[in-house]
Amino acid sequence: MKGDKLIATFTFIALLTGCTGIPRESSISDRHPRIFPDYTDIDIPCNIAPLNFLIEEDADRIMTEYKAGNVSFKRKGKTPSLGRRAWKKLQKESCIQVFVHLKNKGKWTSCAPFTMTVTDPIDRYVSYRLIPPAFRQYEEMSLMQRDLTTFRERAIYRNTLIQRPAKGLGQCVNCHHFQNYNTDNMQFHVRQYKSGTVLVNNGKPKIVNIKASYPAWHPTLPLIAYSTNNTMQAFHTSNHNRIEVFDIESGLVLYDIDTDCTTTVQDSVNQLECFPAWSPDGTFLYFVSARIDPSDLDETTVTDLYETLHYNLYRRSFNTDTRQFGETELIYDAAAEGSSVTLPRISPDGKLLMLAISPYGVFHIWHKDADLLLIDLRNGNLRPLEELNSTYAESYHSWSHDSKWTIFCSRRQDGAFSRLYIAHLNDDGRFSKPFPIPQRAPQSDLTRLFSYNVPEFTLQPVRISPQRFARLIRKTKDTGIRKR
Numbered sequence: 001m002k003g004d005k006l007i008a009t010f011t012f013i014a015l016l017t018g019c020t021g022i023p024r025e026s027s028i029s030d031r032h033p034r035i036f037p038d039y040t041d042i043d044i045p046c047n048i049a050p051l052n053f054l055i056e057e058d059a060d061r062i063m064t065e066y067k068a069g070n071v072s073f074k075r076k077g078k079t080p081s082l083g084r085r086a087w088k089k090l091q092k093e094s095c096i097q098v099f100v101h102l103k104n105k106g107k108w109t110s111c112a113p114f115t116m117t118v119t120d121p122i123d124r125y126v127s128y129r130l131i132p133p134a135f136r137q138y139e140e141m142s143l144m145q146r147d148l149t150t151f152r153e154r155a156i157y158r159n160t161l162i163q164r165p166a167k168g169l170g171q172c173v174n175c176h177h178f179q180n181y182n183t184d185n186m187q188f189h190v191r192q193y194k195s196g197t198v199l200v201n202n203g204k205p206k207i208v209n210i211k212a213s214y215p216a217w218h219p220t221l222p223l224i225a226y227s228t229n230n231t232m233q234a235f236h237t238s239n240h241n242r243i244e245v246f247d248i249e250s251g252l253v254l255y256d257i258d259t260d261c262t263t264t265v266q267d268s269v270n271q272l273e274c275f276p277a278w279s280p281d282g283t284f285l286y287f288v289s290a291r292i293d294p295s296d297l298d299e300t301t302v303t304d305l306y307e308t309l310h311y312n313l314y315r316r317s318f319n320t321d322t323r324q325f326g327e328t329e330l331i332y333d334a335a336a337e338g339s340s341v342t343l344p345r346i347s348p349d350g351k352l353l354m355l356a357i358s359p360y361g362v363f364h365i366w367h368k369d370a371d372l373l374l375i376d377l378r379n380g381n382l383r384p385l386e387e388l389n390s391t392y393a394e395s396y397h398s399w400s401h402d403s404k405w406t407i408f409c410s411r412r413q414d415g416a417f418s419r420l421y422i423a424h425l426n427d428d429g430r431f432s433k434p435f436p437i438p439q440r441a442p443q444s445d446l447t448r449l450f451s452y453n454v455p456e457f458t459l460q461p462v463r464i465s466p467q468r469f470a471r472l473i474r475k476t477k478d479t480g481i482r483k484r
Contacts, residue, residue, distance in 0.1 A: 027107070027108070027109050027110070028109075028110050028112075029109055029110065029111045029112060030112055031111060031112055032111055032112050032114050033055055033057055033100040033102075033111040033114075034055070034056040034057055035053040035054065035055055035056060035100075036053060036054045036056055036442060036443065037053060037435060037436045037442060038435065039051045039053055039114075039116065039435055040114035041114050041115055041116075041433060042116055042117070042432060042433045042434075042435045043116075043117045043119050043423075043424035043426070043432035043433075044091075044096075044116045044117065044118055044119070044424075044435075045118075045119065045120060045121050045122035045148075045405065045422075045424075046091050046118050046119065046120070046121050047091070047121045047122060047124070047148075047149050048091075048122060048148060048149065048438060049084070049087075049147075049148060049149055049150050049151055049438045050081065050082050050083070050084060050087040050438060051116065051435070051438045052079065052081040052082070052438060052439065052440065052441070052442050053079075053080075053442050054078055054079055054442040054443060055078045055079070055080070055100060056078075057078075057100075057102055058104075059102035059103055059104050060103050060104055060105070061076070061102070061103035062076065062077055062078060062080075062100065062101070062102055062103070063075075063076055063100075063101045063103075064076075064080035064098065064099065064100050064101070065098070065099045065101075066080075066082065066086075066090055066096060066097075066098055067096070067097045067098075067099065068089075068090040068091075068092075068093035068095060068096045068097070068118075069092075069093040071089050071090055071092075071093065073086050073090070079442060080100075081440075084150070090118075091118055093118060094117065094118050095115055095116070095117055095118065096115065096116040096117075096118060097113050097114075097115055098113060098114050098115070098116070099111075099113045100113075117432075119424055120402070120404045120405070120424065122148055122400055122404075122405045122422070122457075123148070123181065123400045123401055123405070123457035123458065123459055124147060124148055124149055124458075124459065124460075125145055125146065125147060125148065125183075125457065125458045125459070125460065125461055126145070126146050126148060126407060126420070126437075126455050126456065126457055126458070127143065127144065127145045127146075127156060127176060127178075127455070127456050127458060127462070128143075128144055128146070128420065128452045128453060128454060128455045128456070129141055129142070129143055129144070129173070129174065129176070129452070129453040129454055130142050130144050130450040130451070130452065130453075131450060131451045131452075131453050132449070132450055133416065133417065133449060133450075133451065139159050139160070139163055139165075139170040139171055139172065140159065140160070141159050141172065141173055141174075142155055142157065142158040142159065142160075142173070143155070143156040143157045143158075143173050143176055143188060144156060145458075145461060145462055146437065147461070148437065148438075151438070151439065151440040154461075155466045156176070156188075156462045156466060156469075157173055157188065157190075157198075157466050157469045157470070158173075158466060159171040159172060159173055161466060161467070161469075161470040162190070162193065162194050162470055162473055162474065163193055164193065169192075169193040170192050170193055171190060171191075171192055171193050171194060172190065172191050172192050173188060173189070173190050174188070174189050174191070174213075175187075175188060175189045175213060175214055175215055175454075176188035176454065176456065177215040177216065177217055177224075177456065178217065178456060178458055179217040179218070179219065180217075180219050180220075180401075181401045181457055181458050181459045182458070182459065182460070183200070183458050183460055183461065183462045183463065184200065184202055184203040184463075185200060185201060185202065185217065186199075186200045186462065187199045187200065187215055187217070187224065189210075189213070190473055194473050194474065194476045194477075195476065195477075196208065196209055196210075196473070196476045197209070197210045198469060198472065198473065199257070200464065201222070201257055203463070205464055205468070205469065205472055206472070207472055207473065207475070207476055208260065210226065210255055210262065211228065212226030212227065212228045212229075212253055212255070212262075213226060213227055213228065213229040214226060214227045214229065214274065214275050214276065215276075216276040216277050216278050216285070217278075218278055218282050219278055219280055219281070219282045220282050220320070221282065221320060221323075222256065222257035222258050223254055223255065223256055223257070223323075224254070224255045224257065225252060225253070225254050225255075225265065225276040225278065225285055226252070226253050226254075226255060226276065227250055227251065227252055227253075227273060227274045227275060227276055227287070228249075228250055228251050228252070228253055228267075229247055229249075229250045229274060230247065230248050230249040230250065247272045247274060247290075247309075247362065249272070250272045250273055250274050251264065251265075251266055251267035251268070251273050252264075252265040252266040252267070252273045252276055252285075252287060253265055253267075254323075265285070265316070265325060266287070266289075266316070266328070270291060270292060270293065271289045271290065271291060271292070272289060272290045272292055272309070272311075272362075273287055273288070273289045274287065274288055274289070274311070274342070274362050275287060275288050275342055275343050275344065275362070277343075277344045277345060277346060278318075278346075279315075279346055279350060280346060280347075280348050280349070280350045281350065282318065282320055283317060283318055283319075283320065284315045284316065284317055284318060285315060285316050285318055285325070286313065286314070286315045286331070286344040286346065286353070287313075287314055287315070287344070288311040288312065288313055288314070288341055288342050288343075288344065288362060289311060289312060289314055290309045290310055290311040290312070290335075290340070290362070291310075291335075292305070292309065306360065306361055307359075307360045307361075308360065309340065309360055309361055309362070310334060310335035310338070310339065310340040310360060311334065311335075311340045311341055311342055311361075311362050312330060312331075312332060312333050312334050312335055312341065313330075313331040313332040313334065313341050313344055313353075313355065313375075314328050314329060314330055314331060315328075315329050315331055316328050316329070317329075331375075332355075332375060332382065334357065338359065339357050339358070339359060340357070340358055340359065340360050340361055340362065340364075341355045341356065341357050341373065342355065342356050342357075342358075342361075342362045342363070342364050342395075343355060343356050343364075343395065343396065343397065345397055345398060345399060346377070346399075347399045347403040348399060348400075348401055348402065348403050349402075349403040350377065351376065351377060351378055351403070352374055352375070352376060352377065352403070353374070353375040353377055354372060354373070354374055354375075354385075354397050354399070354406065355372070355373045355374075355375070356370050356371070356372060356373070356394065356395040356396075356397070357370070357371055357372070357373045357384075358370040358371070364393065364395045365393055365395040365396060365409060365418060365453070366393070367393055367395075368391075368392055368393055368411075368415070369393075370393040370394055370395050371384055371385070371389040371394055372384075372385040372388050372389055372394045372395075372397060372408065373385060376429075385431065387423075387430055387431050387432075387433070387434075388406075388408065388421075388423055388431055388434050390410060390412035391412070392410060392411040392412045392415050393409075393410065393411045393418070394408055394409070394410045394412075395408070395409055395418075396408060396409040396418070396453060396454050396455060397409075397455075398455055398456050398457055399457070400457050401457065401459060403425065404424060404425055405422060405423070405424055405425065405457075406422070406423055406425065406431065407420055407421065407422050407437075407455045407457065408420070408421055408423075408434075408455070409421075409451075409452055409453060409455065410434070413436075413445070413446070414446070417445075417449070417450070417451045417452075418451040418452050418453060419436055419437075419445050419451075419452055420436065420437045420452045420455050421434040421435060421436055421437075422434060422435060422436075422437060423435075
């Protein structure tokens, strides 16, 4: 072992003197450089945009070298950014090494190099909501789309296209979803001043009147499962979970796009059903549900009950020919362990199911202690995703179409804002170290005072313009509902 370490050290010195031009007397540190975001020793997609970072080190001079195979690039300064052309040359190799050298008082110190292992491609597009931090500013919310191979971000729809602030008429957008990563079949809700569900079916948009919330588009049929939610919010003055969102009534319905008809799937008076999700073959509908005494569903007392709401994971079989559901099956009894799960998301290969877990409730993005959990559907094994979780909230997770990547929301950067992180699923069933989506300016997410929410991968961009969606929405009936 000692001999191996010696060989590694000599190799490192040879790289320093032979490739970077750093003097031989340069001292070698055993630590990585402090950089933001933390891109040290990660798996990256072979088609991801350049991972620009800021070097958070005090130094008179800084030099960085990127090296992959016979390709190398040198950059000076605290932000050693690469252009797309140079980055693509590096991505052709299986491993990118990054060497950072610091000069202080005439002496060079070389930090331990870190690696970026180049692996499977990622779905090119991801859609998400951008939400301002103040609850009463939700009208500034927008539904956005990012090209992960570049830094381009564009709006799918913005609340500001419709609302009329002078008359106190506001707007809200939420709950976007796609069928099989295809933007020709998608939906999102608008509500308040103008209300309805924007439905794009085979590339053609229309407005439908669906009294439901959280969608799950069937993978092959023109059907969308929804939960019907009547939610409330509580605002804490001393709890580290600043806001609590909870149901006082909910159920499951199935909407047939062809007939424009809705049928009830699950609507028990003593259960709160929420967040449906189809299996990839469309033969099972998963959802979460919490037991509650109907007599307690009183707005004067429900705020005292939210910590007692524990959601379990269930599923019902579905016959794609008869379109009939089977009996309800309990898949994971989280309540028995004093926990609560939400947002079931099944990998497209049908092998794994990811959940968010917290001590109570169903809207875990507000819970500091929310973590991600993985169930292996082949054998029922369950494990906390320690390699993805942090001391802050993790929630709203999605799979890439080939089941090799996940994207999720985390508040780990500052505890206040949810931002998007990506991780690769390795052959051993564990995820690589997560990293934030790349930005042209490394610190731009810190100065962008919005949270990311509900990331969804797609294989192509949304082709309908925000203005066309707005013209469609303007034709709906004016509800007259004013700002709260």
